[in-house]
Amino acid sequence: MQTRPVSLALLWWFLLGASCPAAAQTADIYFVDVGLGNATFVVSPAGQTMLLDTGPSRAANRILAFMKQAGLRQVDYLLVSHFEEDHMGAAPRLAEQVPILNWVDHGESVVFGKDDEWWRQRRGPWARPGMGKQYDESFESYRKARATGSHIIVRPGHKIPVGGLDVVALSAAGKTISAPLKGAGIPNPACASIDRRAEDDAEDGQSIGILISFGAFRFIYLGDLTWNTANSLFCPKNLVGAVDAYLVTHHAQSMTRELGDYYYGLSCCSQAEVHGLRPRAAFLSLGALGHKFGADAAMKVIRNSPGLEDLWQTEKIMEGGEKGHNAPDQFIANIGAKSEQVPFLKLSASSDGSFAVTNSRNQYTKTYPRRK
Numbered sequence: 317m318q319t320r321p322v323s324l325a326l327l328w329w330f331l332l333g334a335s336c337p338a339a340a341q342t343a344d345i346y347f348v349d350v351g352l353g354n355a356t357f358v359v360s361p362a363g364q365t366m367l368l369d370t371g372p373s374r375a376a377n378r379i380l381a382f383m384k385q386a387g388l389r390q391v392d393y394l395l396v397s398h399f400e401e402d403h404m405g406a407a408p409r410l411a412e413q414v415p416i417l418n419w420v421d422h423g424e425s426v427v428f429g430k431d432d433e434w435w436r437q438r439r440g441p442w443a444r445p446g447m448g449k450q451y452d453e454s455f456e457s458y459r460k461a462r463a464t465g466s467h468i469i470v471r472p473g474h475k476i477p478v479g480g481l482d483v484v485a486l487s488a489a490g491k492t493i494s495a496p497l498k499g500a501g502i503p504n505p506a507c508a509s510i511d512r513r514a515e516d517d518a519e520d521g522q523s524i525g526i527l528i529s530f531g532a533f534r535f536i537y538l539g540d541l542t543w544n545t546a547n548s549l550f551c552p553k554n555l556v557g558a559v560d561a562y563l564v565t566h567h568a569q570s571m572t573r574e575l576g577d578y579y580y581g582l583s584c585c586s587q588a589e590v591h592g593l594r595p596r597a598a599f600l601s602l603g604a605l606g607h608k609f610g611a612d613a614a615m616k617v618i619r620n621s622p623g624l625e626d627l628w629q630t631e632k633i634m635e636g637g638e639k640g641h642n643a644p645d646q647f648i649a650n651i652g653a654k655s656e657q658v659p660f661l662k663l664s665a666s667s668d669g670s671f672a673v674t675n676s677r678n679q680y681t682k683t684y685p686r687r688k
């Protein structure tokens with residue numbers, strides 16, 4: 317490292333005690349509209365940036381444009397909840413453009429190297445020839461990009477050392493924490509109605525779920541965690557406790573039994589989970605490129621969650637019976653109109669547990685005062 321003589325101005329700066337940037341008073345969470353999958357930026361009070369999933373490869377330019385818009389120059393921690401295109405796809409292209417220092421994931425893909433027949437059994441009517449090969453290529457390119465930074469493999473109970481925040485993994489690689497978090501662990505009455513469904517042997521069930529705390533404020537994201545695994549966090553006892561903000565699991569994709577046992581087991585958002593978490597604000601990441609709607613059963617559970625004040629959405633649900641579940645327009649970042657700016661929702665949390673959410677489209681802001 318080269319040393320330089322200290323300039324007078326710099327000395328003044330130093331003497332004034334301004335040598336390090338003052339820590340921010342808030343933790344900020346940006347739910348970016350990527351059209352499919354999920355991409356959520358968390359900017360810690362210490363100024364570190366954690367990105368929760370990247371969205372699909374075709375969203376790479378949107379993520380980069382958003383980073384420019386928000387003045388974010390690097391990703392300190394990229395957490396890829398699981399290895400599916402809609403959660404990791406944009407990572408390789410992103411890594412070419414901005415520094416990604418730490419790559420946090422559950423290790424290796426459990427669906428790498430599977431043949432077309434395996435994919436046909438899992439995807440049914442949505443299977444396409446060559447699906448396995450295409451998947452393998454996309455995971456290979458993720459793995460190559462990951463090698464450019466440090467790799468952190470996460471297991472339940474591990475902490476991710478983001479400055480100024482407490483970030484703990486609740487699930488990873490098909491396993492969940494077995495002991496309650498501090499202050500949690502009471503029996504969950506909603507468990508009485510929870511059935512056991514088919515196990516998932518693909519990537520969704522491998523999702524890393526995390527709880528982020530900033531003082532009294534708590535935010536949860538469980539990736540695309542599947543029915544049995546997610547419920548093991550909430551039944552028979554609620555190991556997590558209540559949260560303030562909930563990024564809705566698996567884009568509210570609860571499946572009907574008619575789709576078959578396998579899909580039924582992929583369902584999200586049981587009453588034990590959502591009502592156990594009792595979020596004040598729920599955030600639904602969906603979009604025209606893929607998850608176009610939240611499923612009826614999941615949306616009803618969310619809507620009826622005790623203590624829920626608002627549901628916020630990255631995009632408006634345009635088709636299906638579920639469009640009836642749309643939040644009022646002021647809570648939706650993208651309602652279909654073209655915009656120069658990448659639409660997003662910004663949550664700004666204080667350590668006393670209060671927070672505010674702003675819609676980038678119309679600057680509508682709602683504040684959620686500290687819980688009494």
Ligand SMILES: [Zn+2]
Pocket residue numbers: 353354400402403540566567
């Ligand atoms: Zn997903």
